Amino acid sequence: MKKILVPTDFSPNANKALDFAVQIAKQAKAEIILVHAFDLIDTVFKDHQNVYKEHNQNIIEKTNANLSLLKKNIEGTGNLSVSIKLYKGKVTDTILQASEEHHADLIIMGTLGVSRLKEKIFGSKTAGIIGKINVPVMAVPLLSEWGIPEKILLVVNDFEEQPDIINPVFELAAMFNAIVHIAIFTDIDSAEAVDYLEHKRSITSCEERLKAHYKNTNIRSVHLSGHKFQETIEEYILEQGIDIVTMVTQKRTFVESIFNPSITKKMSYHTRVPLLVIPA
Numbered sequence: 001m002k003k004i005l006v007p008t009d010f011s012p013n014a015n016k017a018l019d020f021a022v023q024i025a026k027q028a029k030a031e032i033i034l035v036h037a038f039d040l041i042d043t044v045f046k047d048h049q050n051v052y053k054e055h056n057q058n059i060i061e062k063t064n065a066n067l068s069l070l071k072k073n074i075e076g077t078g079n080l081s082v083s084i085k086l087y088k089g090k091v092t093d094t095i096l097q098a099s100e101e102h103h104a105d106l107i108i109m110g111t112l113g114v115s116r117l118k119e120k121i122f123g124s125k126t127a128g129i130i131g132k133i134n135v136p137v138m139a140v141p142l143l144s145e146w147g148i149p150e151k152i153l154l155v156v157n158d159f160e161e162q163p164d165i166i167n168p169v170f171e172l173a174a175m176f177n178a179i180v181h182i183a184i185f186t187d188i189d190s191a192e193a194v195d196y197l198e199h200k201r202s203i204t205s206c207e208e209r210l211k212a213h214y215k216n217t218n219i220r221s222v223h224l225s226g227h228k229f230q231e232t233i234e235e236y237i238l239e240q241g242i243d244i245v246t247m248v249t250q251k252r253t254f255v256e257s258i259f260n261p262s263i264t265k266k267m268s269y270h271t272r273v274p275l276l277v278i279p280a
Contacts (some may be wrong), residue, residue: 001028001171005104005135007035007095010066013110017140020274021108022074027175031081033102034070036063037094038086060086092129099135106168111139111271130249130277136168138244139275149173149243153181155233156206156248168278169246170214179218181240182207185232186225199223237273246276 006021008014018034025032038059067084074082085102087094099107109129130137154169173180184203186196200223207221226232237245 001030001105001168003031003033003102003104003106004028005033005035005095005099005102005107007037007091007098007107007109008067008070009036009091010070011110013142015110016142016144017108017110017138018070018074019146020138020140022077022080023146024106024108024172024175025080026078028171030105031083032074033098033104034067034074034082034084035094035098036067036084036086037089037091038063092132095129096133099133104135106136106138107133108138108140111141111275134279136279137277139271139277141271141274144273147243149176149178151181151240151242151244152178153183153233153237153240153242153245155183155185155245156203157184165248165280166246166278169276170217172244172276173217178243179220180210180214181242182210182219182221183224183233183236185229186223187227187229188225189227191225196225234272242273244274244276245271246278248278248280 001024004021004025006014006018008018021032024030063086064084067086071082071084074080083102085098087098089097095107095109098104107129130139149172152169152173154166169180172178182203184199184206186199188196191199203221203223207219211217211219222236224232224236226235233245236242
């Protein structure tokens, strides 16, 4: 993990994500790339061009000043490398562009978490980027506070996944000497008895394979079952004191996205702890 991309709109939401990025960057000795996206006002009327040009220039200067101040404050906390970049355009497009330009290993963004006001703030952009990008994204809820992660929950549903897909989880665990909980969920309302038994067998087999691959990490497996995925996961997080929850996304067609809304995106809106989303 060498480069961490942090989009910001200078809101408390974005600042909370930046706090997490700084702590992880310190431990990983990674560079922070701080980016901001904005839309300039344009006009075809010549009489107004000078007014809009001056307005746009003021926005650029003010934004660059804010980014420079954040850079200075971060670098003052320790031996960290920070670069800043201003982009013209939509937030989602900017993140996609910036992650490719800077070869980001991780993106950390803010999300409102348990509130229902997701449509009104920057946090909604976090869910929008999930499923569109090939870089792991960490969604940090506004109400969460940084603490050294001791327990990381990895929720899996495909036991044929190659270990390198979930490397970021174990890289993070190694940084902070955290325990990794591997979990699979069985919906007791729709699953057959054979599905329940298969899940129980598979999670045990998954634990054995991961222990063989990540020998220096403390790994535990758990078979979770309940009526609703989100409620069951949230209950386990509270009971076990999980610090970070991780999910692997699967690409779906447009039709599938209509009839089967992304569980991962829902989790990014409601999670009380940081959610690390890894693209398959």
